[in-house]
Amino acid sequence: MQASTLDSRRLPTVPALARILPGGGLQSGGSYTVRNSPALAMALLAGPSSAGLWCSVIGVPDFGVEAAQGFGINLERLILVPDPGSQWLTVTAALVDVVTVILTRAPEHLAPTEWARLKARLRQRGAALITLGAWKQSDSTLGVAESAWEGLGAGTGHLTARRMKITATQPSGRLRHAYVGLADLQGTAPGTASQGALLPQGLQPGAAPGSASTALFG
Amino acid sequence: MTPLPGPADPATRTLMLWCPDWPITAALREHALPADTALVLVDRGEVFACSPAARQDGVKRGLRIREAQARSTGLVSLPYDPSLDERTFEPVTAAVETIMPGVQVLRPGLCAVKVKGPSRYYGSEGKAADVVFRTLAAIGLTDVRIGIADGPFAAEQAARATDQDPDADRLVVIPPGRSPWFLGSYPLEVLEQPRLTVLLKRLGIRSLGDFAALKASDVRNRFGIEGALAHRQASGLDHRNVVARKPPPHLDTTADFEPPLARIDQLAFAFRAPAGGFVDTLREAGLVCTALHVSLHTESGEVSERRWQHPRWFDADDIVDRVRWQLQGTHASDHGLTSGITRVHVAPDVVEDLSDHADGLWGTGPDEGIHHGLARVQSMLGHGAVLTAIIAGGRLLADRRVFIPWGDAPPAKAPGKDRNQPWPGRLPGPAPATVFADPVPAAVVDSRGNPVDVDPRGLLSADPAFFRAGPDDGRRPVHSWAGPWPINERWWDPTGRVLNRFQLVDQSGSAWLLLLEDHAWWVEAGYD
Numbered sequence: 224m225q226a227s228t229l230d231s232r233r234l235p236t237v238p239a240l241a242r243i244l245p246g247g248g249l250q251s252g253g254s255y256t257v258r259n260s261p262a263l264a265m266a267l268l269a270g271p272s273s274a275g276l277w278c279s280v281i282g283v284p285d286f287g288v289e290a291a292q293g294f295g296i297n298l299e300r301l302i303l304v305p306d307p308g309s310q311w312l313t314v315t316a317a318l319v320d321v322v323t324v325i326l327t328r329a330p331e332h333l334a335p336t337e338w339a340r341l342k343a344r345l346r347q348r349g350a351a352l353i354t355l356g357a358w359k360q361s362d363s364t365l366g367v368a369e370s371a372w373e374g375l376g377a378g379t380g381h382l383t384a385r386r387m388k389i390t391a392t393q394p395s396g397r398l399r400h401a402y403v404g405l406a407d408l409q410g411t412a413p414g415t416a417s418q419g420a421l422l423p424q425g426l427q428p429g430a431a432p433g434s435a436s437t438a439l440f441g
Numbered sequence: 442m443t444p445l446p447g448p449a450d451p452a453t454r455t456l457m458l459w460c461p462d463w464p465i466t467a468a469l470r471e472h473a474l475p476a477d478t479a480l481v482l483v484d485r486g487e488v489f490a491c492s493p494a495a496r497q498d499g500v501k502r503g504l505r506i507r508e509a510q511a512r513s514t515g516l517v518s519l520p521y522d523p524s525l526d527e528r529t530f531e532p533v534t535a536a537v538e539t540i541m542p543g544v545q546v547l548r549p550g551l552c553a554v555k556v557k558g559p560s561r562y563y564g565s566e567g568k569a570a571d572v573v574f575r576t577l578a579a580i581g582l583t584d585v586r587i588g589i590a591d592g593p594f595a596a597e598q599a600a601r602a603t604d605q606d607p608d609a610d611r612l613v614v615i616p617p618g619r620s621p622w623f624l625g626s627y628p629l630e631v632l633e634q635p636r637l638t639v640l641l642k643r644l645g646i647r648s649l650g651d652f653a654a655l656k657a658s659d660v661r662n663r664f665g666i667e668g669a670l671a672h673r674q675a676s677g678l679d680h681r682n683v684v685a686r687k688p689p690p691h692l693d694t695t696a697d698f699e700p701p702l703a704r705i706d707q708l709a710f711a712f713r714a715p716a717g718g719f720v721d722t723l724r725e726a727g728l729v730c731t732a733l734h735v736s737l738h739t740e741s742g743e744v745s746e747r748r749w750q751h752p753r754w755f756d757a758d759d760i761v762d763r764v765r766w767q768l769q770g771t772h773a774s775d776h777g778l779t780s781g782i783t784r785v786h787v788a789p790d791v792v793e794d795l796s797d798h799a800d801g802l803w804g805t806g807p808d809e810g811i812h813h814g815l816a817r818v819q820s821m822l823g824h825g826a827v828l829t830a831i832i833a834g835g836r837l838l839a840d841r842r843v844f845i846p847w848g849d850a851p852p853a854k855a856p857g858k859d860r861n862q863p864w865p866g867r868l869p870g871p872a873p874a875t876v877f878a879d880p881v882p883a884a885v886v887d888s889r890g891n892p893v894d895v896d897p898r899g900l901l902s903a904d905p906a907f908f909r910a911g912p913d914d915g916r917r918p919v920h921s922w923a924g925p926w927p928i929n930e931r932w933w934d935p936t937g938r939v940l941n942r943f944q945l946v947d948q949s950g951s952a953w954l955l956l957l958e959d960h961a962w963w964v965e966a967g968y969d
Binding site for chain 2: 285287302321374
């Protein structure tokens with residue numbers, strides 16, 4: 224597909240997601256939608272944030288910051304605006320000027336002209352917008368198609384690891400998917416080391432994600 | 442060796458002004474408590490200072506707070522704040538400076554003045570002291586003692602020698618040259634030199650008079666410079682002089698409004714010029730302000746006070762924003778002003794040197810841009826709408842995340858919130874991505890449709906088979922589950938909570954964290 228921007232710069236992305244995203248990673252000026260998984264959205268933020276870029280979360284009051292740190296998001300460079308109220312567009316546009324990646328709840332109504340202006344601003348500032356929830360106007364839509372948790376039985380154990388099938392849809396309708404573990408999505412930030420220790424051997428970051436997934440979903 | 446002033450140097454006649462229990466007086470004035478309150482100031486769990494009413498009940502300095510509370514019922518305890526002492530002593534110093542120049546503040550509650558000039562002006566030393574008493578009574582300070590003697594040391598002892606009864610004479614004047622006689626009967630401890638005191642006691646010297654009777658040259662040869670200085674103090678020849686302070690530049694700003702302003706935008710407009718003047722005054726002094734106190738006075742006498750911090754430093758717009766936010770009430774304690782604003786007072790709390798904050802030639806990097814952008818959003822939505830987060834200690838996930846408004850310092854580590862302490866009952870495994878600020882009602886039933894519950898002994902009534910994660914959620918079959926994990930928070934406290942935690946995974950592979958409290962189910966978090 225032809226790129227919509229001339230100088231599409233790539234933002235640092237977690238390798239497991241870079242493989243299925245169009246252009247091989249988060250593009251500056253791009254917009255992405257994550258359908259059904261806040262954890263996946265956190266994984267998208269983790270790449271830029273662990274590289275030292277500023278991120279912002281707008282209109283998501285239930286954002287779990289402890290999980291965010293587990294994904295490798297630097298909390299010192301994470302700005303939260305839980306309730307922008309009726310000024311979603313103004314706040315988002317103001318933050319596009321100063322931060323690199325914005326995660327936000329999909330707006331209920333956004334006129335096409337307003338969206339075009341916001342998109343131009345994203346391109347101009349080299350920022351990326353990630354929306355949570357169904358939204359048709361973005362460049363690419365990601366979602367968790369299948370998910371399986373490990374470690375939990377009938378009344379025993381506790382959640383330890385997760386395997387997911389992640390799909391990425393492009394506006395052209397082309398669909399890519401990948402089987403990844405939760406540990407593959409977690410960046411390499413301080414704080415993840417202790418969580419990695421809880422995971423079974425085969426799910427450590429670096430284990431080939433494709434091979435293990437066949438056993439689960441095959 | 443440092444040359445000592447010769448014995449011919451006369452000691453400076455000094456007026457020492459002493460406010461007994463100044464920390465207590467300051468706290469009473471600051472919190473507008475009645476004078477007979479049994480009040481203690483607590484520093485690190487021990488009583489630092491206590492009011493006369495508390496002292497009558499047997500409370501004294503150094504007592505543990507529990508012990509003090511046991512001795513005196515109805516005890517009011519406040520944390521000790523050294524900066525409050527200094528702040529409230531400032532008006533006292535300023536009042537004395539209006540009638541006699543050259544005040545030296547030795548510490549809050551104690552200041553010295555050279556009395557030679559004032560005594561000539563007012564007629565005598567006693568009359569000068571009377572003027573001080575009257576001036577301080579006018580600002581509401583009655584429990585003041587004054588000692589006048591040769592040198593600050595003797596004058597301080599004279600001030601402390603005034604009668605403890607507040608109605609008795611509050612002035613002790615030691616005539617010129619009589620200070621050695623006055624000090625003669627004092628024990629050595631008043632020198633506040635423990636090592637020297639012990640040594641002298643072993644030599645059989647018990648009082649300042651005994652010590653002063655030694656020959657100055659002998660003392661100097663045997664005890665060195667420290668001993669020689671102490672010997673001069675004991676002889677009533679104080680080596681210290683009164684070093685007058687230079688009154689600090691007037692940095693705070695006050696704006697009075699007549700008639701009172703009722704609308705925030707009016708106030709913001711009217712306060713813009715004083716705020717600009719405040720910043721300009723600071724800049725002329727080569728300073729920038731990084732923290733300030735804003736107090737708002739209303740027509741009906743209410744006062745709203747708050748300390749504001751800034752990640753860089755305040756400019757005029759920032760100050761106007763802070764005044765506005767304080768009125769809009771971003772914190773529960775701030776709002777509720779019922780009448781028009783008559784006065785706005787802004788005082789700098791922390792000032793730093795301008796050169797430490799100068800912008801670099803090419804700016805100071807991207808963080809400056811971040812700050813400007815976020816300040817813009819804050820002025821749109823309010824101070825508390827733009828947050829950063831830190832992770833604190835706790836068992837429930839909502840307790841573990843702490844939001845801090847952008848620009849505020851992270852709260853000092855509260856005891857019992859330390860993340861590194863063990864938290865029995867905390868959640869194992871990866872943290873959930875969605876943590877509900879307010880738990881969402883849920884329902885869990887067994888295979889026959891009866892609600893699942895946990896009995897007082899911690900046993901589950903039946904295995905969960907279906908659940909709803911939210912009031913509008915469809916019925917989800919349970920694929921795998923774990924629990925109950927009991928959490929018993931603060932069992933000694935009636936407000937403590939007893940909960941059971943469950944992890945549930947439904948058929949589609951979504952994982953949830955549910956709470957069972959008092960037979961009701963709640964969704965605490967979601968792992969999606």
